[in-house]
Amino acid sequence: MDRETTISQSLESARILLAPCTQQLLTPEPGRMDISLATADLLPAVAALHLNGWGRLVAVTGLDLGVNEGDLEVLYHFCAGAAIVTLRVRVPKADAAIPTICSLIPAASFYERELGEMFGITVVGTPNPDRLFLPDDWPAGVYPLRKDFVVPEIPG
Amino acid sequence: MQKNDQADKFIIPIGPQHPALKEPGHFEFTVDGEIVTGATIRLGYVHRGIEKATESRTWVQNLYLLERVCGICSHIHATAYCLGVERLAGLSVPPRAQAIRELVVELERIHSHMLWLGVAAHEAGFDTLFMYSWRDRETVMDILEGLTGNRVHYSANILGGVKIDVDAEQTKTILQGVDFLEKRTHHYLDVVTTDSAFVQRTAGIAVMSKAVAEHFGAVGPTARASGVTQDIRIDAPYLAYEDFPVEIVLDTAGDLKARFVVRVQELFQSYQVIRAILDKLPAGELAVTMPRRIKENETISRVEAPRGELFYYLKSNGTDKPERIKIRTPSICNFGTVPALAAGHQLADMPMILAGIDPCFSCNDRMVTIHRPADDSQTWTWEMLRQYGISYYREKER
Numbered sequence A: 001m002d003r004e005t006t007i008s009q010s011l012e013s014a015r016i017l018l019a020p021c022t023q024q025l026l027t028p029e030p031g032r033m034d035i036s037l038a039t040a041d042l043l044p045a046v047a048a049l050h051l052n053g054w055g056r057l058v059a060v061t062g063l064d065l066g067v068n069e070g071d072l073e074v075l076y077h078f079c080a081g082a083a084i085v086t087l088r089v090r091v092p093k094a095d096a097a098i099p100t101i102c103s104l105i106p107a108a109s110f111y112e113r114e115l116g117e118m119f120g121i122t123v124v125g126t127p128n129p130d131r132l133f134l135p136d137d138w139p140a141g142v143y144p145l146r147k148d149f150v151v152p153e154i155p156g
Numbered sequence B: 001m002q003k004n005d006q007a008d009k010f011i012i013p014i015g016p017q018h019p020a021l022k023e024p025g026h027f028e029f030t031v032d033g034e035i036v037t038g039a040t041i042r043l044g045y046v047h048r049g050i051e052k053a054t055e056s057r058t059w060v061q062n063l064y065l066l067e068r069v070c071g072i073c074s075h076i077h078a079t080a081y082c083l084g085v086e087r088l089a090g091l092s093v094p095p096r097a098q099a100i101r102e103l104v105v106e107l108e109r110i111h112s113h114m115l116w117l118g119v120a121a122h123e124a125g126f127d128t129l130f131m132y133s134w135r136d137r138e139t140v141m142d143i144l145e146g147l148t149g150n151r152v153h154y155s156a157n158i159l160g161g162v163k164i165d166v167d168a169e170q171t172k173t174i175l176q177g178v179d180f181l182e183k184r185t186h187h188y189l190d191v192v193t194t195d196s197a198f199v200q201r202t203a204g205i206a207v208m209s210k211a212v213a214e215h216f217g218a219v220g221p222t223a224r225a226s227g228v229t230q231d232i233r234i235d236a237p238y239l240a241y242e243d244f245p246v247e248i249v250l251d252t253a254g255d256l257k258a259r260f261v262v263r264v265q266e267l268f269q270s271y272q273v274i275r276a277i278l279d280k281l282p283a284g285e286l287a288v289t290m291p292r293r294i295k296e297n298e299t300i301s302r303v304e305a306p307r308g309e310l311f312y313y314l315k316s317n318g319t320d321k322p323e324r325i326k327i328r329t330p331s332i333c334n335f336g337t338v339p340a341l342a343a344g345h346q347l348a349d350m351p352m353i354l355a356g357i358d359p360c361f362s363c364n365d366r367m368v369t370i371h372r373p374a375d376d377s378q379t380w381t382w383e384m385l386r387q388y389g390i391s392y393y394r395e396k397e398r
Helices: A003-018 A039-051 A106-119 B050-054 B059-066 B074-088 B095-123 B127-148 B168-194 B196-202 B210-215 B220-224 B256-279 B330-335 B338-342 B347-356 B382-397
Strands: A024-026 A032-037 A056-064 A071-080 A083-092 A097-099 A122-124 B010-014 B026-032 B035-042 B297-305 B308-316 B322-328
Touching: A003 A032, A003 A039, A003 A071, A003 A083, A032 A039, A039 A071, A039 A083, A039 A097, A056 A106, A056 B308, A056 B322, A071 B308, A083 A097, A083 B297, A106 A122, A106 B330, B026 B347, B035 B338, B035 B347, B050 B059, B050 B322, B059 B074, B059 B322, B074 B095, B074 B297, B074 B308, B095 B127, B095 B168, B095 B256, B095 B347, B127 B168, B168 B196, B168 B256, B196 B256, B196 B347, B210 B220, B220 B256, B220 B308, B220 B330, B256 B347, B308 B330, B338 B347
Parallel strands: A032 A083, A097 A122
Antiparallel strands: A024 A032, A056 A071, A071 A083, B010 B026, B026 B035, B297 B308, B308 B322
């Protein structure tokens, strides 16, 4: 079986597994599938992939949609071979909270800590909400990867 | 990874500056006597805000910034970024450029694995192996310098291709170097599998089963030493890996020894693929022109860095600067395995267990000979230092 067939079969099986949770499905480029979900469907969607052995969680990306936008996005990237599935969850900045997926995938702990400190997203139930990268004396409520955070100019 | 908050346990904090690692990281080991029962990790001591910094720099400027994420696997970061940006811009990079990129990637892997071999041997107290492997590593460092002009941040890539070419003279030098290294690597494989004192520090230590490796998301040689069949070069070939493939190196033992064997054997794969590339280097252009602005889009770029899968997420917004770049390095995946590996082992095994995952160390130190006037007191040659040392002690004896 050639690689392209394997990739399309992988993506098709992911599509079927995720169908109950899918709000919108996009195929932005060959080998990739992008699925938007409601926050409440995140855990069932991750479980559908993980418990059926579909690939592995490769990274979690936080996105600020813009200074004038009210929302943040969290992208969970899963890969099986060359096939990539991204689960996309949108949360309002005013109430940025998502459930933890560590009960299923403990390796997500680092990614969830990063979301918390860099984007101010509360990951409900994450086993360790401590800072991972930012210094201990970093001011509370300042989230550097949000678009409204402007890097201060260094004088001179 | 639970928080360490049991008040009745004895917690030994190690780091951020500590004897085991040359780069800062803070570990808290919960111990029961000599035996470690748990561990937590605090990173970020060298956090430089690079992801944020990319958002205020142009696509071209970011190439140079991102090459500096790591001082060991610099080229692979630049390559992952270039592949992503080129996909966003819809560029088709000439085959010769992709092959040269792959050549540098594999030379870099050799330098990285040999660096690791030395560091890991040093953690085991086997400094002879450390010094020999680092001496031999100079061969590949010289090749990289000869090829690109730089030892660490090679800067071989540009968006749209490469800025270096390989001529017949360089091919000869590279092949000679690779032959020498291959001979040495056979010796190292022999040492790490048969030296009884060394094997006592590695065999059966920090055993990670395939299931545990998958559970904690280990990547790269750390995962492959536990029998996880995962290598992005094979799973999702990029650059010229379709034409110049590598074979996966696996071990099922899952202990520290297996991590040594896998990394050393991966060197043979790199030698093989370098010879193949130099033998059949495609002719043609080295680069295509890259547009300044990229329309709104997003992509994912995955490559196999020396430490495992490196992941880039790139989002463009129509300007000459990216909207967002997310980098997930292999070390963060492998760090997650340390608490699980540490439990049940002696505290004295911790440096080796940490080194076993090959956490990303910086290295760019070297001896430089600069030709300056003899009266320049700021530059000392080795001979001047030696003479100074001799006369200093003579003075002292009087």
